[in-house]
Amino acid sequence: MRLIIDTDPGIDDALALLYLAAQPGVEIAAVGSVHGNAPAPRTAANARRVLDEAGLRDVPVAVGAHRPLAQPLRTSEFVHGDDGLGGEGGDVDVTRGESAAEQLVRLARANPGRFTLLALGPLTNVALALLLEPDLPDLLDAVVVMGGAIRVPGNRTAHAEANVHLDPEAADLVLGAGFRLTLVGLDVTEAVRVDSAWIDALNASPAPVARFSAAALRYYVDFYTKALGYRTFTPHDPLAAAILLDPTLATYDHLAVGVELTGTHTRGRTVADLRGNRAEGTGHRIAVARTVDTARFHSGLLAALTR
Numbered sequence: 001m002r003l004i005i006d007t008d009p010g011i012d013d014a015l016a017l018l019y020l021a022a023q024p025g026v027e028i029a030a031v032g033s034v035h036g037n038a039p040a041p042r043t044a045a046n047a048r049r050v051l052d053e054a055g056l057r058d059v060p061v062a063v064g065a066h067r068p069l070a071q072p073l074r075t076s077e078f079v080h081g082d083d084g085l086g087g088e089g090g091d092v093d094v095t096r097g098e099s100a101a102e103q104l105v106r107l108a109r110a111n112p113g114r115f116t117l118l119a120l121g122p123l124t125n126v127a128l129a130l131l132l133e134p135d136l137p138d139l140l141d142a143v144v145v146m147g148g149a150i151r152v153p154g155n156r157t158a159h160a161e162a163n164v165h166l167d168p169e170a171a172d173l174v175l176g177a178g179f180r181l182t183l184v185g186l187d188v189t190e191a192v193r194v195d196s197a198w199i200d201a202l203n204a205s206p207a208p209v210a211r212f213s214a215a216a217l218r219y220y221v222d223f224y225t226k227a228l229g230y231r232t233f234t235p236h237d238p239l240a241a242a243i244l245l246d247p248t249l250a251t252y253d254h255l256a257v258g259v260e261l262t263g264t265h266t267r268g269r270t271v272a273d274l275r276g277n278r279a280e281g282t283g284h285r286i287a288v289a290r291t292v293d294t295a296r297f298h299s300g301l302l303a304a305l306t307r
């Protein structure tokens, strides 16, 4: 499987990259950074740092969109630390060349139907790529997006999940564009929070990738532990990566999903018509993950990070 990854590392993004790097049969062809958990140059540096840690020094990282399409830049250092990587980001230089959107379009045009896109941050780069290349949905094999909340509350606001909240216009464009798309939202990511024993098992591993993951995770675990009152974290982006690799991990609804762009209280809410998967429903349908085999996901993630 050949992947292009659009990402805003981000501690859980970093775990997703490390998880994928450990999978036989997966080729990470290119990575694009996007604003989100930290500004885009910082998330590019973090992506570089994580790929180097995984031994993937040849995988290119393109710096992506510096701000959302139609609202001011907001970032999430309060969840991921000042450097976006729990203090493990380090001082890494990423040379500016083509943008992440340009890289995505170039690779997709040169290899029609060969790449799967995994999008783990706000969807600004993917929206920009669609503006550059309207046939992008036919040029990619599939797209898996971590984002949204269909039947559950948001996390960044009462209604909006963070990746959608940080660029609602981009998300609306991408979800309706006609991609063969799987949406992995809070409905499933919040159902697979790890427990204290899982964190202890990771911390106990001497494997270099586990050491790095455990160090970056400290900040993230503290954030979730304070917010929820028990020791845990939510592996949002690793779950999207795992479902991409093995779609049988989840069950799905097939729904047309739009994004609320004007609501005073609900801007950034992902909205689907849930009245029974009607055949006559309007809009492009996507696969929305509804339930997950949590035990299988937890053991696969731990195995990959402690290898």
Ligand code: BDR
Pocket: 010, 011, 012, 013, 037, 076, 079, 120, 121, 146, 155, 161, 162, 163, 236, 237
């Ligand atoms: C998403 O927001 C980010 O903070 C995480 O990296 C994840 O992609 C979860 O809402």
Ligand code: CA
Pocket: 007, 008, 009, 010, 012, 013, 036, 037, 120, 121, 237
């Ligand atoms: Ca992310």
